[in-house]
Structure formats: C-alpha cells, structure tokens
Amino acid sequence: MAETRHAEIASPFILRLPVRFTHTDPASYVFFPRYFEMLQAVIEDWFTDALQQKYADLIIRRRLGTPTASIECTFLKPSRLGDDIAIAVKLENIGNSSFRLRFIGSVEGDIRLEAVSTLVMINLDDGGVRSIPPDLRTRMESYQAAGKAGAQKAGEPPHQ
Amino acid sequence: MAETRHAEIASPFILRLPVRFTHTDPASYVFFPRYFEMLQAVIEDWFTDALQQKYADLIIRRRLGTPTASIECTFLKPSRLGDDIAIAVKLENIGNSSFRLRFIGSVEGDIRLEAVSTLVMINLDDGGVRSIPPDLRTRMESYQAAGKAGAQKAGEPPHQ
Amino acid sequence: MAETRHAEIASPFILRLPVRFTHTDPASYVFFPRYFEMLQAVIEDWFTDALQQKYADLIIRRRLGTPTASIECTFLKPSRLGDDIAIAVKLENIGNSSFRLRFIGSVEGDIRLEAVSTLVMINLDDGGVRSIPPDLRTRMESYQAAGKAGAQKAGEPPHQ
Amino acid sequence: MAETRHAEIASPFILRLPVRFTHTDPASYVFFPRYFEMLQAVIEDWFTDALQQKYADLIIRRRLGTPTASIECTFLKPSRLGDDIAIAVKLENIGNSSFRLRFIGSVEGDIRLEAVSTLVMINLDDGGVRSIPPDLRTRMESYQAAGKAGAQKAGEPPHQ
Numbered sequence: 001m002a003e004t005r006h007a008e009i010a011s012p013f014i015l016r017l018p019v020r021f022t023h024t025d026p027a028s029y030v031f032f033p034r035y036f037e038m039l040q041a042v043i044e045d046w047f048t049d050a051l052q053q054k055y056a057d058l059i060i061r062r063r064l065g066t067p068t069a070s071i072e073c074t075f076l077k078p079s080r081l082g083d084d085i086a087i088a089v090k091l092e093n094i095g096n097s098s099f100r101l102r103f104i105g106s107v108e109g110d111i112r113l114e115a116v117s118t119l120v121m122i123n124l125d126d127g128g129v130r131s132i133p134p135d136l137r138t139r140m141e142s143y144q145a146a147g148k149a150g151a152q153k154a155g156e157p158p159h160q
Numbered sequence: 161m162a163e164t165r166h167a168e169i170a171s172p173f174i175l176r177l178p179v180r181f182t183h184t185d186p187a188s189y190v191f192f193p194r195y196f197e198m199l200q201a202v203i204e205d206w207f208t209d210a211l212q213q214k215y216a217d218l219i220i221r222r223r224l225g226t227p228t229a230s231i232e233c234t235f236l237k238p239s240r241l242g243d244d245i246a247i248a249v250k251l252e253n254i255g256n257s258s259f260r261l262r263f264i265g266s267v268e269g270d271i272r273l274e275a276v277s278t279l280v281m282i283n284l285d286d287g288g289v290r291s292i293p294p295d296l297r298t299r300m301e302s303y304q305a306a307g308k309a310g311a312q313k314a315g316e317p318p319h320q
Numbered sequence: 321m322a323e324t325r326h327a328e329i330a331s332p333f334i335l336r337l338p339v340r341f342t343h344t345d346p347a348s349y350v351f352f353p354r355y356f357e358m359l360q361a362v363i364e365d366w367f368t369d370a371l372q373q374k375y376a377d378l379i380i381r382r383r384l385g386t387p388t389a390s391i392e393c394t395f396l397k398p399s400r401l402g403d404d405i406a407i408a409v410k411l412e413n414i415g416n417s418s419f420r421l422r423f424i425g426s427v428e429g430d431i432r433l434e435a436v437s438t439l440v441m442i443n444l445d446d447g448g449v450r451s452i453p454p455d456l457r458t459r460m461e462s463y464q465a466a467g468k469a470g471a472q473k474a475g476e477p478p479h480q
Numbered sequence: 481m482a483e484t485r486h487a488e489i490a491s492p493f494i495l496r497l498p499v500r501f502t503h504t505d506p507a508s509y510v511f512f513p514r515y516f517e518m519l520q521a522v523i524e525d526w527f528t529d530a531l532q533q534k535y536a537d538l539i540i541r542r543r544l545g546t547p548t549a550s551i552e553c554t555f556l557k558p559s560r561l562g563d564d565i566a567i568a569v570k571l572e573n574i575g576n577s578s579f580r581l582r583f584i585g586s587v588e589g590d591i592r593l594e595a596v597s598t599l600v601m602i603n604l605d606d607g608g609v610r611s612i613p614p615d616l617r618t619r620m621e622s623y624q625a626a627g628k629a630g631a632q633k634a635g636e637p638p639h640q
Contacts, residue, residue, distance in 0.1 A: 019536075020520070021520055021535070021539070022353070022517045024345065024346050025346070026284075026344050026345070026348045026401060028540070031200075032196060032227070032228045032231070033194075033196035033200065034193075036193035040193065041502065044500055056562020059501070060508070060560070060562065067192070067235070067238065068235060070234040071232070071233055072232035074229070074230040075230065082534065082537070181360055181364060181506070181511070184506050185504065186501070186504050186506060188506045191502070193502070200340070200341055201342065204338075204340055215401075240376070241375075241379055241380060242375070242377070242380065346539060349547065352551070353517045356513035357513045360512075379506060387509065389555055391551075392553070393550065394549070395548060398607070447558070
C-alpha cells in the first residue's frame with residue numbers, strides 16, 4: 001500500500017511548504033481555508049517553475065488571471081504545526097479556456113489532502129474568459145505528457 | 161427562473177457578510193480562499209444563532225471541534241469589494257458523528273457560489289471522532305425540519 | 321480608573337466585531353496579524369458610515385486608495401474566541417495627503433489593544449500620493465470635531 | 481548610499497519570501513496585514529535555524545509561546561506580486577521574559593519596511609509570562625553577538 005501511495009504522489013512538480021503558526025487553529029491543526037492559500041502558492045510556483053511562465057508576469061504583464069471556477073477537496077488526515085507538506089500537481093485536463101489540476105498533499109508519504117480544481121483563463125482588464133494562449137498550452141501539454149510518463153513507472157519512489 | 165433561484169436560497173438561517181478589502185485580490189474579486197473563511201464564519205453563527213449553541217463555548221467549554229472532512233465549491237460568478245453576500249445554510253444530512261451542510265451565497269438574489277461541506281464532530285482533547293451530542297442532534301433535526309417546511313413554499317420571496 | 325478608560329474609548333464611531341475561529345491561533349488567542357485585518361475592516365466602515373463615503377466606491381469609482389504608511393500597536397491583553405471587540409476610532413491628525421487614526425480595541429470596557437496608524441491617500445491608477453479631496457477633508461474635520469466634543473464629556477459612559 | 485543600505489541589512493539571519501497573490505490587494509501591492517504574517521514566518525525560521533530551537537517543538541513540546549506585546553512598522557515603499565523580500569532579523573534586546581527584534585525587509589537592497597517587535601515568553605498551559613529558558617537565552621546572546629560582530633565589519637555608520 002505504501003508503494004501505491006508513493007506512486008500516486010509521483011509528479012513532475014512538487015512544492016514543499018512548512019505548516020506555520022499562521023496556518024493553524026485552536027485545535028493545533030491546519031485551518032482548512034489555509035490549505036487553499038497553500039494551493040494558490042502551488043499554482044503560482046507551478047506556472048513559474050513547471051510552465052516557465054513567471055506567475056507575476058502572467059498577472060502584471062500579460063494581464064491574464066486564473067480564477068478558480070470550482071474546487072473539491074478531501075482532508076484525509078489533519079496536519080500540524082511543523083509538518084512539511086509536499087504538494088504534487090497533476091494536470092488532468094486542458095480545455096479551450098480552462099484546465100483541471102489535481103493536488104495531492106502529503107507529509108512523508110502520508111496523504112493529508114487531495115483536491116481537484118478547475119481554473120479558468122481570464123483577461124484581467126475586462127474579466128472575460130479567453131483561450132489559453134498557445135505558448136502556455138504547449139507547455140501544459142508537455143507537463144501533462146511528463147506526468148503520464150512518470151505515472152507509468154508506478155512503484156518507484158517519488159523523484160523530489 | 162428567478163423564482164426558482166429565490167426558492168433555492170430560502171433558508172431558516174442566512175448570514176450577510178460584506179466583501180471587504182481583505183477578501184479581494186489584484187483582479188478586484190474575492191480571492192477564493194477568503195470565501196472559505198466566510199463559510200467558517202457562517203458555521204459559527206449558525207451554531208450560535210440557529211442551534212443556540214454558542215460556537216466559542218462548543219470549542220472552549222465543551223472541547224468539541226467541527227473540522228471539515230471534505231468540501232466542494234462552485235464559484236458561479238465573481239463577487240467584488242462592496243458586495244453584500246447573503247449565505248444561506250441547508251442541513252442536508254445528519255450522520256452519527258458528521259453532518260453535511262450546503263451553502264448558497266448570493267448577492268441580491270444572484271447566486272455567486274454554492275458549496276457542500278461535510279463536517280466531523282471531534283473531541284479537541286484527543287482529536288478523536290465522537291458522536292454528535294443528543295442536545296445538538298435534536299436542534300439540528302429541528303433546523304432540518306424547518307428548512308424542509310420552508311422549501312415547500314417554493315416561489316415565495318426569500319425571508320431574509 | 322474604570323471611568324478614565326470609559327472616557328478614553330468614547331468615540332463618534334465604534335465598530336463591534338466578533339473574535340472568530342479564523343482569528344485565533346493554537347494558544348486560543350487572536351493571532352496578531354488578524355487584528356490588523358480587523359483594523360482594515362474598521363477603516364472601511366469608518367469611511368462608509370462616519371465619513372459617508374462608501375469605501376468600495378472610494379476604491380472602485382474614485383480610484384483612491386489609503387495604504388498604511390506606518391503603524392504602531394500595543395497588545396495589552398489577549399482576546400479569545402467568542403469575545404466581541406469594540407474598536408473605537410479617533411482621528412488625530414489630518415495632513416495634506418495623509419491622516420492619522422488611533423484605534424482603541426476593548427471587550428466590555430477592558431482595553432485589549434491600542435494602535436496608531438498613518439494612512440496616505442494615493443491615486444490607484446499611478447500609485448502616486450495625492451491631496452485628500454475637499455469633500456473628504458470636510459467630513460474628516462467634522463468627525464474630528466465630534467470626537468473632541470465627545471472627549472470633553474469625560475467620565476460619562478461610552479455612547480455605543 | 482546603496483552601500484550604506486547593504487550594510488544596514490547585513491544580519492546573521494535573513495529569510496527570503498516571495499510576494500504571492502495571497503499577499504496582494506486590489507492595488508496590486510502587499511496588503512499590510514500580510515507583512516505581519518511574513519514576520520511571523522521569519523520569527524519561526526529564526527527560532528528554528530538561528531537559535532536551533534524548532535519553533536513547532538517550542539509550541540507543541542515545550543508549551544512555550546511568543547506572543548507579540550507591541551509592534552511598530554514603517555512601510556517605506558510598496559512591494560508587488562513577484563518581488564522577493566529578504567527579511568533580516570536583529571536581536572536588539574534580551575529581557576527577563578521578553579525580547580525585542582528589529583526586522584528589515586528589502587527587495588534587491590531596496591528597503592521596503594522596517595519593524596520593531598517586542599515578544600513575550602509565555603507558558604501556553606496557563607498563559608502566564610515566564611523567564612526565557614537558559615538554553616534559549618544563551619543562543620539568543622550568541623545571535624546578538626554575531627550581529628554586533630557583523631555590524632562592526634561594515635566600517636560605516638551603525639545601523640540606526
């Protein structure tokens with residue numbers, strides 16, 4: 001079972017984040033809205049590192065935004081102050097103007113949350129939906145292909 | 161169609177919250193993790209006002225917590241600084257140690273988000289799951305019954 | 321001494337806010353950055369209610385922002401989940417393009433925090449500093465005068 | 481002048497943090513309460529890395545907390561999405577049960593904020609103030625000495 005889990009969280013992009021005091025609630029666990037702030041951080045670094053499109057430039061220079069249209073998240077186990085969460089990103093679908101990401105958050109291979117989010121590409125100047133630009137689409141497709149290739153090597157430890 | 165929507169957001173408990181600067185992002189819209197902070201505020205006031213169990217007492221005196229086990233949320237339209245969001249609460253299911261809430265957030269009858277959340281009752285001292293205490297269960301059942309009675313009056317304007 | 325305190329927190333504008341789960345940390349107290357989010361909420365409602373300038377319109381329509389240039393804050397006693405904090409606003413100084421506010425946060429007359437903040441009026445389109453518009457200046461002066469008149473009645477209970 | 485600034489931000493401990501979407505407001509700048517969340521992150525990593533006391537263990541195992549008793553902060557220039565802020569920590573004073581930290585936040589040597597914070601050591605079980613434990617005091621003194629040694633090598637006017 002542990003191996004299956006390891007295979008599940010193999011991913012071309014994984015961001016590690018510490019659970020900070022800021023994230024925790026009076027029960028000492030991560031307060032769930034803070035996980036969504038972490039997912040936003042993951043999206044930013046995924047754009048910057050995996051798609052080679054600096055997220056700040058996407059917003060400020062290209063004036064493109066990626067609001068979340070829908071999200072579902074299951075919190076399997078609580079995380080506590082001092083845990084280091086590794087959040088893996090799988091690109092499940094690339095549509096015309098939207099894309100779907102799956103996030104798997106784990107602490108030392110132990111899965112804590114799993115989320116699926118649909119993001120829409122919008123023009124920040126008028127708020128309108130727009131097609132994913134070709135350069136980003138190409139890099140998304142490469143990322144998706146790398147993820148599928150990695151998934152075929154199931155059973156191997158994750159390559160962080 | 162408008163009537164259907166009005167019927168949908170009829171509810172025995174509705175909390176109105178202003179969209180504040182704190183909630184908004186560089187695109188001027190509510191940044192989605194902030195909606196989950198709003199839902200947490202709704203849960204607190206729902207306990208306090210609708211179930212007549214002050215939420216702070218639930219946590220501090222009864223040492224019971226209600227972490228979110230899973231949530232799914234669809235953001236239908238963006239909300240902006242200055243909007244007043246009315247968030248209605250429907251109690252969809254009462255289990256042994258968990259309950260499921262549906263939230264419908266609207267601005268002047270225009271639905272902005274819809275979320276379904278499963279919350280678990282835990283003992284804050286050991287983190288273990290526990291049964292919903294009988295007094296809370298009874299009030300939850302009353303709330304659920306009031307919601308069903310209200311839903312039968314579909315077509316009437318919402319009683320905010 | 322209690323009378324002195326009551327006199328101190330007399331103010332033409334006081335916003336009451338509940339301490340929510342969102343605000344509290346693993347020690348069950350308000351996590352201090354959350355107080356600054358509360359102060360921002362107070363500023364918004366002070367503009368809207370006391371200066372009769374809806375804050376959202378200031379930002380969205382008039383394209384004026386009020387970033388904080390400096391702030392100092394003393395946390396006298398901790399606040400806990402379930403407390404209702406009353407935050408009073410004193411307008412201490414009105415400059416050409418900046419103004420200084422004093423906030424006094426109390427729970428049932430017991431002072432929890434005191435903060436002094438200097439805010440600058442900027443044009444959101446170019447980020448540049450600009451003079452406080454005459455209509456806002458006039459209302460600020462009225463607010464300041466009302467505060468001074470109220471302070472002369474020291475010893476009386478606060479008029480919330 | 482640039483050299484003077486560089487001397488000012490020499491410090492035995494500097495944490496670099498990216499400005500994320502989560503931190504920014506409708507004016508595209510860091511919303512000031514988010515800076516205080518960053519300072520809290522700096523405090524945590526300063527304990528863990530500079531004092532060699534894992535902050536999570538301080539809270540969870542030793543049951544010691546470090547609430548902020550007072551803070552003053554000047555925001556010299558705005559920071560934007562995509563900036564990398566380097567926050568340096570100077571330990572200005574070590575009292576019996578409190579200590580005073582100065583934070584200097586800069587982006588590529590350009591100072592954005594300067595803050596001075598007094599933190600108090602408390603026992604999380606009863607909330608009472610307690611003396612800084614000897615092991616932490618010794619490491620704090622070493623940190624302070626390292627900071628002074630570094631400052632003397634600047635050969636320039638001392639850092640404020």
